[in-house]
Amino acid sequence: MAGGSGNDEDYATSPVPFYGRGSWTTPFFAALGMATALIYMQLASVVTLQYGLVTAVLTVAYSTAASCGVAMVIACAAIRTGFGINLMARAVLGARGSVLFSLLFGFTTLVYFAVEANIMGAAIGEMTGGLALTFILPAVAIGMIPLVWFGMRFLGKFQAMTLIVYVVLLGAALVLSLKGAAPSAAGVAAMGASPLSLIGAIGIMNGLVFVTALVTADFARFVRQDIVKAGTVWMGGVFQLVAFGVSGVMGIWFALRYQVANPGVYLVTALGGGGALLALATQLRINLANMYLGSIAFTNAVEEMTPLRPPRHLMVVIFGVVAALVLLLHATHMIEAALNVIGLFSLCFTVLILVDILVVRREKWRNAGDSAFTQFAAWRWPAILSLLISSLLGNMTLWGTFGPSIVPAASIIAGVLQAALYVALSHRVPTRSNVTAV
Template sequence: MVVDPPREGTSRDQAVRETLEDYTLRFAPRSYRRWKPGVVATTALGGIAYLADFSIGAGIGLSYGTVNALLGILLAAVIIFATGAPLAYYGARYNIDLDLITRGAGFGYYGSVLTSVIFGSFTFIFFATEGAIMAQGLHVGFGVPLWLGYLITTLVVVPLVVHGMKTLSALQVWTTPLWLLLMVGPIGYLVVVDPVSVSRWLAFTGEAGGGVSAASVVLGAGVALSLMAQIGEQIDYLRFMPPRTAANKRSWWLSTLVAGPGWVVFGAVKQATGAFLAFFIMGAAGAAATEPVQQFTGIYELFAPWWLAVPLAVVLVVLSQVKINVTNAYSGSLTWTNSFTRVTKRYPGRITFVLANLAVALVLMEANMFAFLNSVLSFYANCAIAWVCTVAADIVINKFVLRRSPVEPEFRRGMLHAVNPVGVTAFLASAILSIAMYFGTFGDAVQPFSPIAAVLIAVVLTPVMAVVTRGRYYLRRTDDGIAEPRFDADGTPAATAHTCDYCLQDFERPDVLASAEPGKVICSLCVSTDRTGELVLPAT
């Protein structure tokens, strides 16, 4: 038997470690979840301050015209909200991140590594996207070379993200009012002083010209749907929600829905606004009309001199990008650490993957990925859609309609099968077929509809596979060897503390199980890092 050695030190040392590691790989205990629902929601929504939405909306609007862009954005928002709601509920209700949800929702203990790679890729792709926007702002405002701007935007988040939820919560809460003022103020001013610009924008038909086109609508939706994986970052915060009680029930549900799938409402508004701003400055900015710093500089110059307009735009860009990129770096470090630990049985610490994730993002920025943003996102969308829709279908249909999947989530090694064919099959089929469709394998006529195909294949095949397999591959065991239930009569995770006999720390009931060594209890991290497998309970 080989596991990580016991952790030693004072209670203060332990608190520092918990702040740094932020319960990577595991259930977030009630003792750590001291924030009110509104604070958690504000922190989660702070991550949607990103400006890529403006670029995405601008690209869609300029390419396909305003009406097609708005319909595409709306279609994507409806799909993202519908699929994100059950995931957000599970994250907030059971205090686990999306990877832990995925394990028990059709993928298995190792099967969900596939989706961790998808989500990890999402975090550094969007870090690179947002970092490039911030570098553009530094270049416009202060003449900083882009290559140096990329480096600055990468390094500035390191001291913020290493301290996890406590620091991120304070950052997001205190910066949100200023961000809202800088964001909403100039746009409101533009609409008031130049209302005719809105009607002209609505009549804009884009580069292709023509009227409403189903293909254009779906192509636009495909780009917007690439943001579907954002729900994973929202859940990284929502897992710190307090228990739902009779006293906080209303605020708990409101916070979960607004900060969970509700992020897409704000995102859709920003995308539409980006399309509007790009149209408004198109003549003056040309190809740079999709760059948020140029968009807001153009708006600020309506009511402020150039020497003030540019700094205001730069402050908005920098503030927005710091708010989102601490989230990208934080979530990326969680998911990569998670995958590495499961595959290698070694736990290097989250900070290792903060730096690794940032290094990859920096390489992407230096390679000028921003110039190919819409192409990258259109391709990536199919993988993200396949994953999120498969998990959502398992929760809604397999758990609550067919009753083939256990309602209470399971994520611990030994309790799950290594691979569950239900989710893995549905995910791979959805991703592979929709990507093939995207590259024209099935003809040009259906090529634009690859994102919709990804949704339908995942939603249909997930319950079909559950019926075919009769739900046999969800649980390897139904008893974890501890008599006390993991959840109380209301379905709330039990808060009773149990001491792990291997690391000698206390963990709440959902995070522990019996060891294969008689009479001993082991936590989820120690069983994950058991390289021989001698501590893993046998199958039943």
């Protein structure tokens, strides 16, 4: 994946050219750093204990199928065009309109980075006998910069090596959980599925389903066009299958076995100090992906908002420094409240991309390998207006503005509204002239 200069160029603001691509293996292992995050297990555990075993199984099945379907469409488009998700945002929202997405996406990765770095800091504190978090947290953020500096090639190798640690420790936890008494599933497995409980459970998973499918593009763009089918299957299918299918089943099992939803609790219960090491390894893997994706998003935003052309390496350093300050000032709790809003925005944006690829501009995306996107519009108002309206009404539904009974269906309502509005507006609202070259 080296660029023409021989450096490991990550093409943060341009399509990945043919000489910058390779097999699906390196980006696949880099993406697995996200798929093995404990949040996938945790949400499955939450659904199990809150709604029952039957609902949990159906929800994991839905999450796996939906994420695979959506991600395969996005992965295929990314391989054909060489576009990461920020360039897809330029194609769909327009060059200027994409700034909003890049800022929100970068902000999201920063928040997730800070939240999960706190978990890492706590695990390190336990393993070092209570070393002060004031020293640990900034060191965690700054210490990741060298690991992300060298881009996709190194990231893929590092994630492949640490995957062994993850598999061994998780396998040990599973074996140990099989010993002793059978899972106490009374009152959990007996709870059947109802349409309302299933909608509520799907609502819990939907944000993660669509965000995970969305970021597939930033990894799949490094796959060669001549292996688009294999790349689509591995990046769009197998990646999501591990994230939601394998991790989801594990989350259900551990929730039934230990009657708690927090992996940090039941993994430590099963493995002791090994559980803390497993939590540390998984959080390190996901946070490397967060820093990588965030640096690309902020690079795109700065390029579109200013005449500057910052290198991604500079953004990696800035990301690490800002994250260290957020952690040092204990400011994470101040921005966590925004995650629900951003999550619904990401869901609507994912639906917007799907409708654009499959319906509104189907032929253009299908011929994207023949340089169909030679210029980006400055503003694509049908996409921008539909995204803002659906996100706003979806969040109002989530906040209970239209009554508490439909709150669990907020994500479903927002997604359907996004698709309908974009199709309707695309025939009525003009797009500003093409002014920005790819």
